[in-house]
Amino acid sequence: MKKPYEKPVMNKLQSGLMNKFGRNPAYARKVRKEIDKVSIDDLVAEYGSPLFVYSEKSLRRKYRQMHSAFSTRYPNVVFGWSYKTNYLSTICALMHQEGAVAEVVSQMEYEKARALGVPGEKIIFNGPYKPLAALERAVAEGATINVDNMDEVYDLEKISRALNRQIRVGIRLNLDAGIYPQWSRFGFNLETGQAMDAIKRIANGKRLVLNGLHCHIGTFILEPSAYVKQVEKMVAFGYEVEKAFGFSIEYIDIGGGFPSRNCLKGTYLPPDIAVPDIDDMAEQIGQALSRSLRPGDFPKLVIESGRALVDAAGYLITSIVASKRLVDGTRAYIADAGVNLLFTSFWYKHNIELDREVAGVNENCVIYGPLCMNIDAIDEGTLLPPLTRGTRLVISPAGAYNNTQWMQFIQYRPNVVMVGEDGTVDVIREAEDLSDIVRREKLPERFAVKSR
Ligand SMILES: Cc1ncc(COP(=O)(O)O)c(C=O)c1O
Numbered sequence: 001m002k003k004p005y006e007k008p009v010m011n012k013l014q015s016g017l018m019n020k021f022g023r024n025p026a027y028a029r030k031v032r033k034e035i036d037k038v039s040i041d042d043l044v045a046e047y048g049s050p051l052f053v054y055s056e057k058s059l060r061r062k063y064r065q066m067h068s069a070f071s072t073r074y075p076n077v078v079f080g081w082s083y084k085t086n087y088l089s090t091i092c093a094l095m096h097q098e099g100a101v102a103e104v105v106s107q108m109e110y111e112k113a114r115a116l117g118v119p120g121e122k123i124i125f126n127g128p129y130k131p132l133a134a135l136e137r138a139v140a141e142g143a144t145i146n147v148d149n150m151d152e153v154y155d156l157e158k159i160s161r162a163l164n165r166q167i168r169v170g171i172r173l174n175l176d177a178g179i180y181p182q183w184s185r186f187g188f189n190l191e192t193g194q195a196m197d198a199i200k201r202i203a204n205g206k207r208l209v210l211n212g213l214h215c216h217i218g219t220f221i222l223e224p225s226a227y228v229k230q231v232e233k234m235v236a237f238g239y240e241v242e243k244a245f246g247f248s249i250e251y252i253d254i255g256g257g258f259p260s261r262n263c264l265k266g267t268y269l270p271p272d273i274a275v276p277d278i279d280d281m282a283e284q285i286g287q288a289l290s291r292s293l294r295p296g297d298f299p300k301l302v303i304e305s306g307r308a309l310v311d312a313a314g315y316l317i318t319s320i321v322a323s324k325r326l327v328d329g330t331r332a333y334i335a336d337a338g339v340n341l342l343f344t345s346f347w348y349k350h351n352i353e354l355d356r357e358v359a360g361v362n363e364n365c366v367i368y369g370p371l372c373m374n375i376d377a378i379d380e381g382t383l384l385p386p387l388t389r390g391t392r393l394v395i396s397p398a399g400a401y402n403n404t405q406w407m408q409f410i411q412y413r414p415n416v417v418m419v420g421e422d423g424t425v426d427v428i429r430e431a432e433d434l435s436d437i438v439r440r441e442k443l444p445e446r447f448a449v450k451s452r
Pocket residue numbers: 082084085103126127216218219220255256257258304305306307308400
């Protein structure tokens with residue numbers, strides 16, 4: 001059989017290909033033929049490509065590992081599953097089975113949690129925009145509401161007057177924990193006195209009763225000391241508020257932000273080195289709590305971890321559909337999944353594995369998606385051997401934020417499956433077809449397309 005023509009390639013000689021420990025890991029071919037013992041071939045044959053695959057085993061293991069890291073160090077811990085990170089019903093239901101309450105940041109997410117059967121008392125309602133109707137429902141159903149701004153205070157006071165009863169609320173703080181740029185757009189600032197002023201106003205209004213403090217300092221926090229500062233400031237502020245207004249702070253919600261083992265673009269060290277161990281994080285947070293809380297005080301510690309719980313459990317399988325050389329000589333591949341599905345490729349350099357052994361010289365490649373849009377590149381600068389059409393890439397970690405931030409733009413969204421602990425595979429979200437795209441559209445009669 002005639003071999004396909006491959007243009008000769010000149011590669012700069014690289015020192016360090018071999019060292020005394022063996023091969024340079026950057027050059028090692030990463031091959032993955034299965035996910036939790038289910039073959040990639042079988043998955044694609046049955047459910048198509050592209051395909052999102054979740055591992056139930058990984059999800060449950062991560063949840064239990066992280067929950068025990070905190071609950072063995074502090075006696076009163078509650079996890080709030082951050083819906084925005086992944087609100088596929090099966091993922092949320094699994095988190096609730098493991099014991100998490102729901103943490104939602106919009107009316108849509110609130111409704112999603114309720115539709116799943118989560119009672120109001122097991123919902124934490126955060127976010128900068130809570131429409132009045134959503135607030136009314138959340139109050140009626142006993143949800144935990146963390147207030148973001150003064151307008152929300154006025155809305156809640158209005159609801160309180162209408163119900164003729166006081167409403168218990170928490171407030172969201174923003175503070176300097178050494179993470180810059182500081183996230184100051186959510187909640188009330190601690191250091192400038194804005195938060196204290198807001199609480200003064202809440203106390204004077206006599207309609208709301210403050211019972212909790214919430215703060216999410218940012219995301220992908222690699223520095224445990226930031227949480228230490230956050231916890232110390234929150235506890236000290238809680239005592240100040242209790243003393244000044246007689247409120248009793250029942251929970252300290254430290255938000256999420258714990259990193260997954262993904263590779264944040266621009267991070268020099270690989271994730272295995274850069275990302276601190278969760279036990280270390282939990283230890284430092286636990287110690288900060290015991291240092292700052294008075295003996296016998298154990299307010300509820302709420303943790304809203306998102307990516308650290310779900311990212312590693314998700315994989316995106318995509319197939320090479322074409323290859324080409326760019327004018328500068330770079331080898332480019334076109335895959336059937338792009339930024340429409342892997343939104344997080346804007347900030348992560350994902351791990352890319354091949355579904356088979358491939359011989360040939362590694363080249364620096366760019367991987368484009370199927371969108372007719374210049375920014376649709378899911379990876380630039382990965383060394384890959386010559387890939388033939390149909391070769392599949394297994395991209396991970398892909399479990400956080402992709403199935404919520406994905407776009408339905410010129411392509412259908414594909415199947416999402418879950419590999420169960422016993423190896424069974426379930427579709428947890430069906431691939432879309434045209435009916436999903438046009439379902440909500442209305443075509444006025446006068447625009448009807450005439451065939452002639
Ligand atoms: C209020 C709140 N809690 C929790 C999270 C989850 O964050 P992460 O995925 O970084 O743990 C977010 C994400 O932005 C958030 O805004």
